[in-house]
Every structure is written in structure tokens, then in C-alpha cells.
Amino acid sequence: MLKIWGRGNSTNVKKVLWCAGELGLPFEHVNAGGAFGVVNDSEYRAMNPNGLVPCIKDGDFVLWESNAIVRYLAAKYSNGTFFPTDPTVRADADKWMDWATSSIAAPFRDVFWNVVRLPADQRNDAAFRKGLEDCTRLLSIADKALAGQPFLSGAQFGMGDIPLGCFAYSWFGMPIERPALPYLKAWYDRLAARPAYQTAVMIPLT
Structure with missing residues (x-):
């Protein structure tokens, strides 16, 4: 097992x-x-x-x-569903996986830690604001991509949606001011309807 x-x-x-x-x-x-x-x-x-x-x-x-x-x-x-057999389609999904890790993770950490994990007297407002600015700019890239397709992986949910999807729950769940990114929000709502996402990802923020 x-x-x-x-x-x-x-x-x-x-x-x-x-x-x-x-x-x-x-x-x-x-x-x-x-x-x-x-x-x-x-x-x-x-x-x-x-x-x-x-x-x-x-x-x-x-x-x-x-x-x-x-x-x-x-x-x-997955029998080719979450891991596409077509190298071009798979590379598109790979791109979003690595982008979430290389681009989003660091500024997101500055937001998340200063909102959720750190006690008030240890928070760094400058780091929080810079992280929020960077996340907003980066997530607008995903929003633009999602204007033309329902998932980052393409027409169907797949591995390319998983890394950013884990950040998305916290992004939409934290008490912060967020820009209107309608396609990103619609994508997140699609993820939130998936039972496996509800079980593994939609847990209390700690």
C-alpha cells in the first residue's frame, strides 16, 4: 500500500x-x-x-x-488522464506545476505567515504587503490563462492544477483584500466542488 x-x-x-x-x-x-x-x-x-x-x-x-x-x-x-500522454499537453501542465513552486511559493509564504502563522507582535507588515503585491501580479497571469480554458491542465482537470490549487484555498480563505480575478475564482470554485479537494485541502488554515 x-x-x-x-x-x-x-x-x-x-x-x-x-x-x-x-x-x-x-x-x-x-x-x-x-x-x-x-x-x-x-x-x-x-x-x-x-x-x-x-x-x-x-x-x-x-x-x-x-x-x-x-x-x-x-x-x-491515472491511465493518462491526470498525466497526459501527448507531450505538448503534458508540458503545458508541467509548466503550471513548476511555476506555482518557483514563482508563487515565496511571496505566498510572506502573506500566509503574516496572516495565519505568526503572532501579531512578530508580523512583518512590509513583507506582507510586498508578498500580497507579488501574489496579485502573479495570480493575474493564471487568471488570464483560465479565461480561455477551464483548468490549468487544459480542458480537463489534471496534475497541472494541483500545486496552485493548494495555494488557492488559502488565498481565498485568508482575511485579506484580493483583486477581482474572476476566472481564477471560477476555477477555484470548480476545484472546491471536488470531494478529494474538500478532504485533503479544505481544512482549517494553520
């Missing part, structure tokens, strides 16, 4: 839990990282020397890095 390590409130872990849920895979989930510990245990470090989450074990195969895990699960278990 597939085994997934990682605390459920981690954006990167949510990607994997959501993907597994969409694929209908039976799996064992082990909370790890943060207050749960585990990641510094020698057994875990033998699997993931980075000491980070998520990490999976599928049979004898061990894999870390959230986007790589999503791609692996989609390629192995």
Missing part, C-alpha cells in the same frame, strides 16, 4: 494527499514534520536525507519532492 509522510497542513503534503484522493488510491498517511517530529529520525532520514515532507513509499519505491510525487502518481495510476 502507498504510504505518505507529512503533516496535513503543509501545502506540499496537501498536493500529494489530494492527488492520491483524486486517483482513488488506498494509502496510509503518517503525520510528520513540525510538531509531529519524525523527520529527524534515522529511519526517515534514510528515505529522505533532506528531512522534509512529503515523502512516499510505494512498494519498495521511495520518492520525495512534492511535484515529483504528483507526477509519479499521475503517470502510474
